[in-house]
Amino acid sequence: MRFEDFSAQPTPSREACLAALDSANVCVFLLGPSYGHVFPETGQSATHDEWVAAKTAGKPRWVYRKLGVTFEDAQQSFARDVEAYATGVFRDSFQDTAELLTKVVRKVKELEAGPSSLSFxxxxxxxxxxxxxxxxxxxxxxxxxxxxxxxxxxxxxxxxxxxxxxxxxxxxxxxxxxxxxxxxxxxxxxxxxxxxxxxxxxxxxxxxxxxxxxxxxxxxxxxxxxxxxxxxxxxxxxxxxxxxxxxxxxxxxxxxxxxxxxxxxxxxxxxxxxxxxxxxxxxxxxxxxxxxxxxxxxxxxxxxxxxxxxxxxxxxxxxxxxxxxxxxxxxxxxxxxxxxxx
Structure with missing residues (x-):
């Protein structure tokens, strides 16, 4: 599901995005150079908003960082949060679309077999x-x-x-x-x-x-x-x-x-x-x-x-x-x- 593919809906854009996220099995986040528009309602970008919602819902989050580009300051700060050692996820990277698609397909196949990281x-x-x-x-x-x-x-x-x-x-x-x-x-x-x-x-x-x-x-x-x-x-x-x-x-x-x-x-x-x-x-x-x-x-x-x-x-x-x-x-x-x- 992509926001670009959503049809006209009688609900606010944020509500529609979070509803789609809630029904997803996996959330894939792509980190590029731009942070995106900061919405006054949340004080953060739409992607940042969805990251927090996915984390709150306990959704599996796969993160892929674009190589060979310069991140703006706000995006670099967001990336540090996403990649944080204790609370973030171990992200992957990609050079182009072909490499990205190959890696995502591989992760989909691994989803069911992935071990839990919970320990006591x-x-x-x-x-x-x-x-x-x-x-x-x-x-x-x-x-x-x-x-x-x-x-x-x-x-x-x-x-x-x-x-x-x-x-x-x-x-x-x-x-x-x-x-x-x-x-x-x-x-x-x-x-x-x-x-x-x-x-x-x-x-x-x-x-x-x-x-x-x-x-x-x-x-x-x-x-x-x-x-x-x-x-x-x-x-x-x-x-x-x-x-x-x-x-x-x-x-x-x-x-x-x-x-x-x-x-x-x-x-x-x-x-x-x-x-x-x-x-x-x-x-x-x-x-x-x-x-x-x-x-x-x-x-x-x-x-x-x-x-x-x-x-x-x-x-x-x-x-x-x-x-x-x-x-x-x-x-x-x-x-x-x-x-x-x-």
Whole structure:
């Protein structure tokens, strides 16, 4: 699929491009000398926009750099991001169209046989995660159980005060460029010596008993380098739901969002999840088209926690191609801790 081959469509150009990208099996990026027009809506070129979207979606990305040309400054900066050792991809190069086509065809044939780059290793020492399960509510004063995802780079010394301040000013822009929020969503930024936070309001349901999928409500960058996301769980008129199918999908999307934010550069990371106010959750099936009419609420004889305790590190692929595998494991552990699962 190429943008040049799109027919007339009743949707904005960016939306049409990202929809096509979302349906693709592989995304091929060609780096030539020009960066392209910078759109005021995103602050970057269309190709850069698609790169971030492909990374967020966990799509395989093949990059080919044109040889024998001089890159303009903006394109050179973009190329450094694409080729970054820890967070980019190992790109190829080409001299002409014939060479490019030969290499792409070869990669297509290798696609199914390609090994996963996801790996795990036991932790040699405990790690200290900053959790916020005891912080109730979200923007607007709504109090609902929240799913938390924490990713900590292993062996990272942490940010200086200057670095944290610089990153805090760019955090909202990084979130917008990832496509995690709508362009008209109001983001609220705050910071302290310990972390930078960007929060977003919940969408308003059309009626009180409307079903609502999980929504991102906060991105937090800690001075330690840890990135934490908070999101609501899928819910309906009867409350928040731990769905054995929806939960791993939601965690997968959150992992890929952290990867797309391009904040973590270290190769080894620790990943953990948790749920605040677990007594207000139920293990059930979430139907996005219809609210439940009955559910078992509360009634547990003891208080309990829903959170995973990491005992191993994962490669950075956990924020990209390996996100689904990591999310499935985290979801199983979390749901097994719920009293109604036993």
């Amino acid at each position: 290793a036991p932790l040699t020492q405990p790690v200290s995660l900053r959790r916020s399960l005891d912080e109730g509510g979200v923007q607007g004063g709504v109090s609902v159980p929240l799913l938390e995802l924490h990713v900590l780079p292993v062996g990272f010394a942490g940010y200086s005060a200057r670095q944290l301040e610089e990153l805090s000013t760019s955090l909202a822009d990084r979130i917008r460029r990832s496509g995690a929020v709508k362009s008209d969503t109001a983001l609220t930024a705050s910071s302290s010596q310990a972390h930078a936070i960007v929060s977003m309001p919940l969408s308003r349901p059309p009626r009180w008993d409307a079903t609502r999928p999980g929504e991102l409500v906060e991105v937090r960058l800690h001075k330690t380098g840890q990135v934490s996301l908070r999101a609501t769980l899928p819910r309906d008129a009867m409350g928040s739901i731990l769905d054995q199918d929806a939960l791993p999908q939601q965690i997968t999307a959150l992992l890929r969002l952290i990867g797309a934010l391009n904040l973590i550069q270290h190769e080894r990371i620790v990943v953990a999840v948790g749920v605040s106010d677990p007594q207000l959750t139920q293990i059930d099936r979430f139907n996005p088209h219809q609210s439940r009419t009955r559910a078992e609420l509360g009634g547990f004889m003891r208080s309990f926690a829903l959170q995973t305790e990491p005992d191993e590190s994962a490669s950075l692929a956990a924020l990209d191609a390996g996100a689904e595998e990591v999310a499935r494991t985290l979801s199983r552990v979390l749901i097994k801790q719920h009293p109604s699962a036993t």
